[in-house]
Amino acid sequence: xxxxxxxxxxxxxxxxxxxxxxxxxxxxxxxxxxxxxxxxxxxxxxxxxxxxxxxxxxxxxxxxxxxxxxxxxxxxxxxxxxxxxxxxxxxx
Amino acid sequence: xxxxxxxxxxxxxxxxxxxxxxxxxxxxxxxxxxxxxxxxxxxxxxxxxxxxxxxxxxxxxxxxxxxxxxxxxxxxxxxxxxxxxxxxxxxxxxxxxxxxxxxxxxxxxxxxxxxxxxxxxxxxxxxxxxxxxxxxxxxxxxxxxxxxxxxxxxxxxxxxxxxxxxxxxxxxxxxxxxxxxxxxxxxxxxxxxxxxxxxxxxxxxxxxxxxxxxxxxxxxxxxxxxxxxxxxxxxxxxxxxxxxxxxxxxxxxxxxxxxxxxxxxxxxxxxxxxxxxxxxxxxxxxxxxxxxxxxxxxxxxxxxxxxxxxxxxxxxxxxxxxxxxxxxxxxxxxxxxxxxxxxxxxxxxxxxxxxxxxxxxxxxxxxxxxxxxxxxxxxxxxxxxxxxxxxxx
Numbered sequence: 001x002x003x004x005x006x007x008x009x010x011x012x013x014x015x016x017x018x019x020x021x022x023x024x025x026x027x028x029x030x031x032x033x034x035x036x037x038x039x040x041x042x043x044x045x046x047x048x049x050x051x052x053x054x055x056x057x058x059x060x061x062x063x064x065x066x067x068x069x070x071x072x073x074x075x076x077x078x079x080x081x082x083x084x085x086x087x088x089x090x091x092x
Numbered sequence: 093x094x095x096x097x098x099x100x101x102x103x104x105x106x107x108x109x110x111x112x113x114x115x116x117x118x119x120x121x122x123x124x125x126x127x128x129x130x131x132x133x134x135x136x137x138x139x140x141x142x143x144x145x146x147x148x149x150x151x152x153x154x155x156x157x158x159x160x161x162x163x164x165x166x167x168x169x170x171x172x173x174x175x176x177x178x179x180x181x182x183x184x185x186x187x188x189x190x191x192x193x194x195x196x197x198x199x200x201x202x203x204x205x206x207x208x209x210x211x212x213x214x215x216x217x218x219x220x221x222x223x224x225x226x227x228x229x230x231x232x233x234x235x236x237x238x239x240x241x242x243x244x245x246x247x248x249x250x251x252x253x254x255x256x257x258x259x260x261x262x263x264x265x266x267x268x269x270x271x272x273x274x275x276x277x278x279x280x281x282x283x284x285x286x287x288x289x290x291x292x293x294x295x296x297x298x299x300x301x302x303x304x305x306x307x308x309x310x311x312x313x314x315x316x317x318x319x320x321x322x323x324x325x326x327x328x329x330x331x332x333x334x335x336x337x338x339x340x341x342x343x344x345x346x347x348x349x350x351x352x353x354x355x356x357x358x359x360x361x362x363x364x365x366x367x368x369x370x371x372x373x374x375x376x377x378x379x380x381x382x383x384x385x386x387x388x389x390x391x392x393x394x395x396x397x398x399x400x401x402x403x404x405x406x407x408x409x410x411x412x413x414x415x416x417x418x419x420x421x422x423x424x425x426x427x428x429x430x431x432x433x434x435x436x437x438x439x440x441x442x443x444x445x446x447x448x449x450x451x452x453x454x455x456x457x458x459x460x461x462x463x464x465x466x467x468x469x470x471x472x473x474x475x476x477x478x479x480x481x482x483x484x485x
Binding site (some may be wrong): 015017024028032038 | 200
């Protein structure tokens with residue numbers, strides 16, 4: 001987890017799609033024959049994983065949006081989990 | 093940070109469901125499967141399509157399929173499978189995909205690859221197709237062509253190349269059974285050469301044509317064990333480059349699968365003639381009249397029809413399911429399997445060791461164990477064909 005490079009740019013993984021589901025009032029991540037319902041923090045992170053912003057950018061944006069500080073560890077932990085499950089891929 | 097919730101839609105990531113005695117109002121049909129046609133250029137011996145599929149009424153028109161998509165999406169359906177038969181046999185497949193994409197479905201095409209030319213793949217990609225699952229019968233041309241009773245192996249290899257070229261994840265599905273399970277090493281090798289990212293080694297489920305051919309298709313325990321060992325070794329070597337799912341045939345289990353994660357809970361299937369089903373195979377269940385989308389809205393079918401409410405909740409269960417602590421996890425297993433094996437669709441799935449009919453399953457496995465590994469008895473196999481009947485001449 002500590003090894004995540006915060007200069008990397010996370011993007012939604014190939015074959016996955018992130019979208020808002022009005023019927024479920026939640027963001028979901030879709031993949032073949034499956035779906036992950038995202039809680040609010042997961043959705044807040046994943047909607048910012050556009051392949052252009054770095055992890056550091058995303059942390060800064062979240063800290064500003066939610067008037068919070070010290071989110072780096074939480075965000076990195078979640079992105080590491082997302083990478084492990086192929087939800088997210090890291091670009092240089 | 094709490095874990096996002098994974099909603100199980102397929103057998104491969106099944107998870108516990110809610111408990112409770114009375115049927116509660118179900119959630120939306122999150123997973124919609126359209127069996128666009130029963131037409132198929134192949135004649136597979138393990139097909140789960142109904143063996144009397146030639147007697148099924150005329151296929152829905154394009155406009156009718158589009159209405160199904162709109163209504164299901166409005167209820168909250170989000171995963172869409174396009175299957176068949178061979179969905180590419182429908183000339184309006186691209187129109188259906190484009191409409192589904194506009195509505196926000198995640199669209200998976202489940203195909204044999206027959207008919208998937210480069211112009212069609214380009215058109216499907218442009219229309220918004222998300223994902224393709226390509227079926228293979230076996231790793232060798234001889235066995236592939238024999239089991240599907242056609243010459244398609246080279247065509248499928250070419251289609252696999254096209255799928256890569258159009259930057260889809262390469263997802264191979266191989267149905268395993270007695271006649272090809274000893275080739276798992278070659279099958280995985282082929283998948284590796286094709287650059288497959290996902291391989292599903294799905295043991296045959298015994299419905300439709302496969303049920304008719306069960307005595308020829310059920311592998312022995314020794315075959316199954318070897319195939320699992322080969323798969324485990326392959327997984328170790330290949331690492332994260334390829335994910336291999338091995339779906340054990342449920343005849344070898346002692347607890348039933350949570351079939352469809354419970355009928356009427358997540359899955360809505362529409363057959364080519366518009367009949368709405370809580371499982372692709374459910375058409376065989378006696379005593380139920382399945383509604384047709386030509387006559388009723390998707391909302392009334394899903395929430396209000398007696399056929400979809402029949403197996404919701406637990407009130408329909410008999411012993412040993414009714415008092416079983418696992419009933420909220422496996423829902424008594426598969427209703428179709430219960431019916432095929434015991435004649436009573438409300439009985440426990442005989443796969444369960446607690447079922448008084450479990451011996452029917454263990455005896456079938458014992459017969460398979462005694463069967464040795466003689467070459468396939470072609471004269472005993474019924475190939476899926478339009479003229480339903482016993483083995484082809």
